[in-house]
Amino acid sequence: MKAKKKNSLPARERLASVSPSGKKEESFFTLVYDVVKQIPRGRVTSYGAIAACLGTKLSARMVGWAMNSAHDPSLKLPAHRVVNRNGLLTGKMHFGEAGEMQRRLEKEGIKVEDDQIVNFKQVFWDPSEL
C-alpha cells in the first residue's frame, strides 16, 4: 500500500487556494470532508491515507478528529467508509448507535467481521488514486 505518490505539494494549500470569492473559511475539516466525500461506494480508506493526501500524514489524528466535527448530517460524509489503518471500525461508537457503521458498510458490499473489514486491502481506496 506504499504506492502513494509523492505529494510534494500539500493538498492543504492546493485546496485552500480554491477561494471562490476571496472569502474562504477552509479549515482542516473542509479538506477532510472533501476527500471523504470522494470515497467511492463499496470502498473504504484510512485516516492516515487521508492525512497523507492532505500532507499532514504525521497527524492522522486530526483527520479523525475532524470527523468529530463532521457530525452534521448535511455534510453527508460517509464516515463509515473511514476506518483506521487496521481496517478496524474504531469510530463506530460515534455513529450514534453501535453497529450502524458496520451495517452501512455491509450494505455497500463490504464485509465486516468483529468490527474489522474483511479483505480490507481489497476495498481500501487511496485518495491519491483519484
Next chain:
DNA sequence: AGCCTGACTTTGT
C-alpha cells in the same frame, strides 16, 4: 494565553 483532548500511526523495548 495556556492546558487538555482526540474516530491515528509509527517506532522502540
Next chain:
DNA sequence: GACAAAGCCAGGC
C-alpha cells in the same frame, strides 16, 4: 509478538 510511549495539529475550555 505484545505493550508502552511519542509525535502530530487544531479546536474547546
